[in-house]
Amino acid sequence: MSMISMRNVSKWYGPQFQVLKDCSVEVEKGEVIVVCGPSGSGKSTLIKTVNALETIQNGEIVVDGVTVNASKTNLPKLRARVGMVFQHFELFPHLSIIQNLCLGQEKVLGRGHDEAVAKAEALLKRVGLSAHAQKFPGQLSGGQQQRVAIARALVMDPVCMLFDEPTSALDPEMITEVLDVMVELAREGMTMMVVTHEMGFARKVAHRVVFMDQGEIVEDALKEDFFGTPRSERARNFLSKILSH
Amino acid sequence: MAAGSRGVNYHWNWGILLEPSPDGQGTYLDMLLGGLRWTIVTALCAWVVALVFGSAIGVLRTLQSRTAQWVAGAYVELFRNIPLLVQLFLWFFVVPELLPREWGIWIKQLRYGAFYTAVVAIGLYMSSRVATQVSAGISALPKGQRMAGTAIGLTPAQTYRYILLPMAYRIVLPPLTSEFLNTIKNTSVALTIGLMELTGAARSMQEFSFQVFEAFTAATVIYLLLNAIVTFGMRALERRLAVPGFNAAR
């Protein structure tokens, strides 16, 4: 059984504009999927439907056996099991780093404070930011903030992780530190769905690459095939643009 | 005040402040200070009403539901577009008439009727302004903040409680300070229904003693002091609540 299973997912904004057209993706446990495509192709929307941050009008999404778009699904409970990392980090500015990592554990998972702090400290150590536990998000660099954001997702013991362009708001010199954490995570066998333009990351750890354009999944191929011989004209075009500089 | 050789014939007598007032409760100064006490108590109580209702309506305005937005919008427009004095009269004279007879009589016989009415009327009037500020504060936050809260599994109520409102209040603390100052000033309107707050006390001191300018000058000075103290206190609060590394103007 797939960890994430999306079948014939469609979404409209208003009556006219269709952002997602009949999209189907399967992500197996331990698999790393990179989703790419030009801006406005619907890739961010697609990944946000997995934990129902975006609703869908058609199709079905099942995560770890739970149907996301069923009306009786307990969404907070589901979301707590799906980690998400955002383009602009979205740490909570009024909470210290350690508080950022404890909030979900205490309020959603119901963990005790001491347990939450211990878990948070362990993950901060893992992303190399133990020294910053008492600081506030505004006092950290972008790269550090994004690593905290990854830790904030991991403290919830997620069964899979979603990354929505995690490096595109970062200054170039900070991209590596974030990608390193992600690569390590992938090698440990985390199931990951990553929207990114970092083709180096894709080559290194992705199992499959999904290419989207205008709301459609144009290509869903093994990494080797995608970079070797992309079948569609649109994917070739995109690749040549993104790799030329 | 003097013009040329001719003086303006007003006789200053600051000693009046220490003379006994006809209400038998002490000096005229005591009378003014008693007024100040009513001003403060009324303003604080009205501010609590304004914060509670204003926050609720402000949150309602930022929900996805069209109905919620409409209800909140209508509330704000209703309370903002009728003069405070008229609202005060409605609560004081009209509402007891429209209620079942016994309730109306009970309300009219309340010992501090003018005070309760002022708290409700001024509180609700100010709540529409607080609502506007609170919803503006929430809307000023990046859209991703709500998403991030939702993504870690917080319910909408928890997202507001732990993520959105703490930041929104910090952002709108300066405008909320001036709304609180407005609340203090607005309590003076309640003299029309017989609340003996500071302006009302100055007015009756003037009527009893005929020392117009002593009465109003003293009241003016007290208002200025009150204003300065509140402003100073709120600045201190702003500093205390400031988030390290976060610049509200960002």
Add this chain to the structure above:
Amino acid sequence: MFSDFDFGVILRSLPYLFKEGMTFTLTLTAVATVGGVILGTLIAMIRLSSLPVLPKIAAGYVNVMRALPLVLVIFLFYFLMPYIGQWALRADQPIQVGALSSTIITFTLFEAAYFSEIMRAGIQSIPRGQVAAGYAIGLTYRQVMSYVVLPQAFRNMLPVIFTQTIVLFQDTSLVYVLSITDFLGAASKIAQRDGRLAEMYLFAAAVYFLISFTASMLVKRLQRRLAVAR
């Protein structure tokens, strides 16, 4: 609850309410707005000038006015006016000042403090480069102000000025404390004479609401148009 509601009393008093009351209310609103904006602009210019002492006095005036309740200011000026008149005209006795002129002066002086803050923000929102460009083509300070800065500041601030005017329109009801027959005063007199408080105050509330609400919708529309044109 509304069973003994008497709409007749409203109909009968319409001419009095509007011809006497609303005329006073609207006159006071209009004159105090125009006067307040002019005086407020002057105060704002003084505050932003590099003159000696005057900017401090102007700032003090604005801060004091904004710290005081309007009701207090209405009383204070009402009693102060005859003495100022006596002083200005060098008369023997404090002179009689009519209710309309007294309230017009009070509201103009009071609102000037608020309008001056609006105009100050407006003037400060004009980029320094505009002033420099004005001087560069040889304009004097006066010309830079009147042809370059103030027109832009005024235009940018127009919605805020109108919004303040709506507040002012509602605040005029406070002249009630001087027993003046403005719109609310007229309604209140009928209410007490005929013992029809519910009818008259609800009607007054409805009229104030309709006028303020309509005006604020128009201001919003103006705001959108200005935003597009910029």
